[in-house]
Amino acid sequence: xxxxxxxxxxxREKKEMLYPHVSVDCVLLGIxxxxxxxxxxxxxxxxxxxxxxxxxxxxxxxxxxxxxxAYRVLNEATGxxxxxxxxxxxxxxxxxxxxxxxAAWLERAYAMKIGRLVTIAYLALCKVRKAKPEQKQGxxxxxxxxxxxxxxxxxxxxxxxAIKEICAWIEVEPSIVFNYLxxxxxxxxxxxxxxxxxxxxxxVRNFHKKMNSLPYVVAxxxxxxxxxxxxxxxxxxxxxxxxxxxxxxxxx
Amino acid sequence: xxxxxxxxxxxREKKEMLYPHVSVDCVLLGIxxxxxxxxxxxxxxxxxxxxxxxxxxxxxxxxxxxxxxAYRVLNEATGxxxxxxxxxxxxxxxxxxxxxxxAAWLERAYAMKIGRLVTIAYLALCKVRKAKPEQKQGxxxxxxxxxxxxxxxxxxxxxxxAIKEICAWIEVEPSIVFNYLxxxxxxxxxxxxxxxxxxxxxxVRNFHKKMNSLPYVVAxxxxxxxxxxxxxxxxxxxxxxxxxxxxxxxxx
Numbered sequence: 025x026x027x028x029x030x031x032x033x034x035x036r037e038k039k040e041m042l043y044p045h046v047s048v049d050c051v052l053l054g055i056x057x058x059x060x061x062x063x064x065x066x067x068x069x070x071x072x073x074x075x076x077x078x079x080x081x082x083x084x085x086x087x088x089x090x091x092x093x094a095y096r097v098l099n100e101a102t103g104x105x106x107x108x109x110x111x112x113x114x115x116x117x118x119x120x121x122x123x124x125x126x127a128a129w130l131e132r133a134y135a136m137k138i139g140r141l142v143t144i145a146y147l148a149l150c151k152v153r154k155a156k157p158e159q160k161q162g163x164x165x166x167x168x169x170x171x172x173x174x175x176x177x178x179x180x181x182x183x184x185x186a187i188k189e190i191c192a193w194i195e196v197e198p199s200i201v202f203n204y205l206x207x208x209x210x211x212x213x214x215x216x217x218x219x220x221x222x223x224x225x226x227x228v229r230n231f232h233k234k235m236n237s238l239p240y241v242v243a244x245x246x247x248x249x250x251x252x253x254x255x256x257x258x259x260x261x262x263x264x265x266x267x268x269x270x271x272x273x274x275x276x
Numbered sequence: 277x278x279x280x281x282x283x284x285x286x287x288r289e290k291k292e293m294l295y296p297h298v299s300v301d302c303v304l305l306g307i308x309x310x311x312x313x314x315x316x317x318x319x320x321x322x323x324x325x326x327x328x329x330x331x332x333x334x335x336x337x338x339x340x341x342x343x344x345x346a347y348r349v350l351n352e353a354t355g356x357x358x359x360x361x362x363x364x365x366x367x368x369x370x371x372x373x374x375x376x377x378x379a380a381w382l383e384r385a386y387a388m389k390i391g392r393l394v395t396i397a398y399l400a401l402c403k404v405r406k407a408k409p410e411q412k413q414g415x416x417x418x419x420x421x422x423x424x425x426x427x428x429x430x431x432x433x434x435x436x437x438a439i440k441e442i443c444a445w446i447e448v449e450p451s452i453v454f455n456y457l458x459x460x461x462x463x464x465x466x467x468x469x470x471x472x473x474x475x476x477x478x479x480v481r482n483f484h485k486k487m488n489s490l491p492y493v494v495a496x497x498x499x500x501x502x503x504x505x506x507x508x509x510x511x512x513x514x515x516x517x518x519x520x521x522x523x524x525x526x527x528x
Contacts, residue, residue: 044298044336046368046394084296090368090394114366114396116298116342142298142342142394144366196448 044116044140048094049081049179050101050109051145051186054152055204059168060220061152062183064175065101066163070132071125077165079179081143083134094146101164102150109146112189115178116142126176141177147186149200191222199240199266208246208258211235235259240266296368296392300346301333301431302353302361303397303438306404307456311420312472313404314435316427317353318415322384323377329417331431333395335386346398353416354402361398364441367430368394378428393429399438401452422475443474451492451518460498460510463487487511492518 052063064077080101084093094109121127121141130138152166167173169187172180194200204217215231235241240262248255304315316329332353336345346361373379373393382390404418419425421439424432446452456469467483487493492514500507 043296046296046298084368084394086392087370089370090366111365113363114342116336116396118339118341140338142336142396144368144394 044142045083045134045138046090047081047083047141047143048090048097049079049143049145049182050094050097051079051147051183052098052102052107052150053147053169053186053190054150054166055217055220056152056166056168058216058220059170060187060223061166061168062172062186063101064165064167064173066165067129067133069125069129071128076176077167077173078176079182080164083141090144094144098146098148104150107148107150109148110193112145112147113182113185114142114144115182116140117178120177123176129176143177143182145182145186147189149190149203151204187223194221197270198238199261199263202261205261208244208260210248210256210258212256214241214259239269296394297335297386297390298342299333299335299393299395300342300349301331301395301397301434302346302349303331303399303435304350304354304359304402305399305421305438305442306402306418307469307472308404308418308420310468310472311422312439312475313418313420314424314438315353316417316419316425318417319381319385321377321381323380328428329419329425330428331434332416335393342396346396350398350400356402359400359402361400362445364397364399365434365437366394366396367434368392369430372429375428381428395429395434397434397438399441401442401455403456439475446473449522450490451513451515454513457513460496460512462500462508462510464508466493466511491521 050063054061054063063080065080067076067078068074069076080097082093082097082100084090085096088096090111091109094111095105098107098109099105118140120143121130121139127138130141169183172183175183190200201214201217201221205213211232214235215226215228218231219226242260242262242265244258244260246258248258302315306313306315315332317332319328319330320326321328332349334345334349334352336342337348340348342363343361346363347357350359350361351357370392372395373382373390379390382393421435424435427435442452453466453469453473457465463484466487467478467480470483471478494512494514494517496510496512498510500510
């Protein structure tokens with residue numbers, strides 16, 4: 025360790041490297057038009073003049089805790105304050121900032137040379153409509169995760185990891201899925217929501233069997249109205265039954 | 277943002293603050309003598325001459341990814357390489373390094389002034405015996421989490437959060453518990469392991485009922501030998517049955 029520190033002391037550039045910058049990045053996921061989407065912010069590349077996209081993010085400020093920085097970024101991008109952000113992973117590979125275009129953008133945006141950049145990634149699920157109103161950080165775009173444009177740094181990897189994290193999260197806390205649905209929903213709507221998040225087609229018969237076995241998905245007496253096809257039954261999510269089940273499950 | 281950056285540029289001290297240091301800290305938990313313990317490393321306080329304790333940790337090196345730094349710290353503290361470390365949370369409150377004694381220690385240890393310090397915390401469960409052999413980073417101590425000595429920074433908070441994380445992890449992946457047990461174990465051993473991790477007494481009758489309902493805890497024909505009390509039956513953990521169950525559970 026001493027060897028390393030002594031080397032550091034002698035060389036200004038290397039010393040800068042030993043002080044990495046720390047940023048937060050927010051992956052906001054939502055379902056739009058039956059596609060899993062992520063919120064991206066536009067940035068104008070002053071060098072090329074082109075419009076580029078990135079995750080909403082920022083270097084942390086001097087007096088901010090990490091969570092505070094993440095909520096500031098969320099608010100700047102969406103105008104929202106109340107969404108629950110979950111810190112899910114830090115990304116700090118020395119190669120994150122190795123692309124020339126990314127290093128150049130960082131230097132312009134922050135008016136200083138930035139070598140190493142460790143980012144703490146946050147995750148939130150939100151309804152697409154909710155996150156549109158105010159856009160303090162520039163234009164925001166809900167972009168299908170399957171049609172991502174070129175993104176800087178490791179933002180694609182961060183988005184992929186966030187999706188994995190959400191799938192794992194849903195297995196532990198299936199109630200998350202119901203945030204995406206209206207209070208009354210059809211079996212088709214529920215299945216499509218799962219299909220979009222998991223990115224795979226589900227067998228219709230197995231899905232119905234499984235859905236009917238879930239005590240917290242309750243059939244109502246109401247049916248779809250004014251549809252051309254055979255009208256489907258509405259279901260609702262029963263939070264009380266859900267909590268009862270999950271307070272017992274897996275616990276010794 | 278420009279306001280902030282301009283302020284930063286003018287003042288050397290503040291500029292240092294904008295370059296926080298990034299460290300990793302490892303919370304290694306194990307069960308020793310029927311107590312949940314955490315591995316602490318000793319450090320000699322050059323100022324007071326006293327021996328103090330801290331989590332094994334280090335500032336990340338220039339060419340290291342975060343995981344690499346964490347495995348280096350693990351290896352330095354325990355000689356082990358193969359334990360699975362899980363990155364679980366970053367801690368970056370501006371007040372982390374506000375105690376004078378901590379700032380003074382950092383300055384001595386790293387031969388430079390360190391203001392803000394963001395740490396990425398890792399977690400591992402290990403058998404206490406395993407982690408003793410080699411101690412490259414100084415003396416290590418398995419210390420009961422209920423009898424922690426004075427610790428620097430927010431290390432107590434990090435340990436508490438790691439324990440919460442483990443309890444949540446066990447509910448999703450109960451197999452973790454069986455890593456702590458010999459391949460043949462009694463119901464008492466299993467119950468005590470849960471009690472130690474969850475830090476609560478479990479009702480014996482309910483525990484047996486629950487244990488018998490778990491398809492992956494399988495009774496064997498073998499019984500304890502040479503014990504003064506009535507000899508107890510040995511159980512084993514059936515990984516195949518476990519995987520079958522968990523591949524179905526909670527999944528649509």
